[in-house]
Amino acid sequence: MGRGAYGSAGLLALALLTACSVNSPAEPPQGAAMAGGARGASVGVSPADKTANVPTDQPVVVSAQGGRLRSVRVDGGKSGPMKGVLSSDGTRWRSLGTARPGTAYTVTALSVDAAGKQSETTSTYTTVKGDKTFDIETITPNKDDTGLTVGIGMPVMIAFDKPVADRVAVERNLSIHSSKPVEGAWHWFDEKHVDFRPQKYWPARTKVRVDAKLAGVRGGPGMYGKRDVRLDFKIGRSQITKGSTNEHVLIVRRDGKKIREMPMSAGQGGQMKYHTTSGVHLAMSREPVTVMTSPGIGPGSAGYYQLTVYNTVRISNSGEYVHSAPWSVGSQxxxxVSHGCVNVSPDNASWFIKNTLIGDPIIITGTPRPLEPTNGWGHWQENWKQWLKWSSLKAGPTVLLH
Known part of the structure; x- marks a missing residue:
């Protein structure tokens, strides 16, 4: 099972280029195509004129010697123009992002020499052809499930529609922006799933933006990203629920203050091993009605059950919920006495589902069965060193979101 991690760096202190003026000369890139003569600025363009099969992640670099660049345009026809940045002295322009596969690009640079004379340089190149594309199949959180205001434990989870071989290239084009500084990392669970979480819980009331700039990014041999995806969401108040199967109580704290105490009953254990998992769970869904069926046991067999329960908050993929259980109020x-869920009274279950956000941490202790990191959203079951073990890029701070 392969994994990875990523942290985005600070913003470049350069403006996106449309047309800029400059002052001093710089050396052109080695091997660049040269244009212009003794009377004008000498302009170099890389990739060189008429170059074919250029990798999509190779930048376009335009340099002026004996003058300055006034404007640079890189036009990909139907694929649109490429953005870029100009150096502060106006002698060097570099493209941003990736080109599209199988596309012809035209570079047009307008320069001016020391005497003020303008000249235009034109160069063309074509990118390597792509046999297939890959896309983001799902990205979580999403509006349908969460309303895009989530708890402080919420990871960003991306699922691709095809296996990704070049994880480094993909990760380099995934960035997290936040209104409050956060140290975080991407983490590959397998070749189709990469998730991001902070080193510690998100600060309450933080705005978060996910930028997946994957259009034209190489995901594997002959396979390139289909499109860019952006997601904005918010972190809500800080709410952490802790429950002990030994003390039989759930305590809810919001912004550090205790706001609710709920008697509970957890998994009974025994021969059927109905243990509630211990660890840092996250609220995964809020369901008014859930039909629960005994796992691996059919009708007529010992231990079989099918129950309709109300006001449920899912906390794992193995069928664990915090839910209303009027039949076990005397044990709470x-x-x-449960089959592994956390039972609370109908009144407490009604309050809990209304006051829980997707991504709120729900921490259970006291049982012999630990929550597996891949059992639902068990991301916080790995410590930071374990999380980074599956990194292909270094962790780092998020980009500040203005």
Whole structure:
């Protein structure tokens, strides 16, 4: 099972180029195509004129010697223009992002020499052809499930529609922006799933933006990203729920203050091993009605059950919920009698589902079965060193979101 990590760096202190003026000379890139003569600025363009099969991630670099660049345009026809940045002295322009595969680009540079004479340089190149594309199949959180205001434990989860071989190239084009500084990292669970989480919980009331600039990015041999994707969401108030299967109580704290105490009953254990998992769970869904069926046991077999339960908050993929259990109210607060879920009273379940955000941490302790990191959203079950073990890029701070 392969994994990875990523942290985005600070913003470049350069303006996006449309047309700029400059002052001093700089050396052209080695091997660049040269244009212009003794009377004008000498302009170099890389990739060189008429170059074919250029990698999509190779930048376009335009340099002026004996003058300055007034404007640079890189036009990809139907693929649109490429953005770029100009050096502060106006002698060097560099493209941003990636080109599109199988596309012919025309570079047009307008320069001016020391005497003020203008000249235009034109160069063309074509990028390598792509046999297929890959795309983001799902990105979480999403509006349908969360309303895009989520808890402080919420990871960013991206699922691709095809296996990604070049994880470094993909990660380099995934960035997290936040209104408050956060140290975080991407993490590959397998070749189709990459997730981001902070080193510590998100600060409450933080705005977050995910930029997946994957159009034209190489994902593997002959495979390139289909499109760019952007996601904006918000972190809500800080709410952490902690429950002990030994003390039989759930305590909810919001912004550090205790706001609710709920008697509970957890998994009974026993021969059927109905243990609630211990660890840092996250609220995964809020369901008014859930039909629960015994796992691996059919009708007529010992231990079979099928129950309709209400006001449920899912906390794992193995069928664990915090939910209303009127039948076990007498045991709540003193003993564990459930099939693995966390049972609370109808009134407490109604309050909990209304006051829980997707991504809120729900921490259960006291059982012999730990929550597996891949059992639902068990991202916080790995410490930071374990999380970074599956990194292909270094962790780092998020970009400040203005």
């Amino acid at each position: 607060g003193n003993s564990n």
